[in-house]
Amino acid sequence: EAGVAQSPRYKIIEKRQSVAFWCNPISGHATLYWYQQILGQGPKLLIQFQNNGVVDDSQLPKDRFSAERLKGVDSTLKIQPAKLEDSAVYLCASSLTGVGSPLHFGNGTRLTVT
């Protein structure tokens, strides 16, 4: 079974620029998550999709972050404009539907904003 695919692996941008991350979940996984993990901390949920609908985006800074999962499969997360405090690892995860289904994570994208 192929795992969760994420790209790019690393990205360095200047503040006020825009950036996009891509995630392809495990086939058949209806639920997709984007997490932000700042160095030394646990992951923080940014947005959760169930198929192509948003389940939870309460912690997504909507003035600068956006995410979509148009066909209920792969997803993109965008930041525009980026700030220095956005420097973090962005993790994508997917799971089967249902409470208690374990999450499967991708390798993450390390974003550095200078």
Next chain:
Amino acid sequence: AQTVTQSQPEMSVQEAETVTLSCTYDTSESDYYLFWYKQPPSRQMILVIRQEAYKQQNATENRFSVNFQKAAKSFSLKISDSQLGDAAMYFCVLTGTASKLTFGTGTRLQVTL
């Protein structure tokens, strides 16, 4: 609101020895699940073990086992015969039927020769 507390920011264990990572949690839900995830320097978060709250039997996966004390709201992870590859950040995670996943702050495990 649910909370997860990992009181040990760092732990160290010698190769082949046993180490226990602590986790306490709080939730108002009666039906919930607990996980331990491992995050090595490669960054990929990997599921180590999963426990269903309604099961009294402690989950076990090879060298990894948990001590689930439901009344005390404690969920510790025991790693036996520690190996160099066990060095990583370990996160305790809680999820309930009506709530999203809650991660602890993590415990960094070092394995020494």
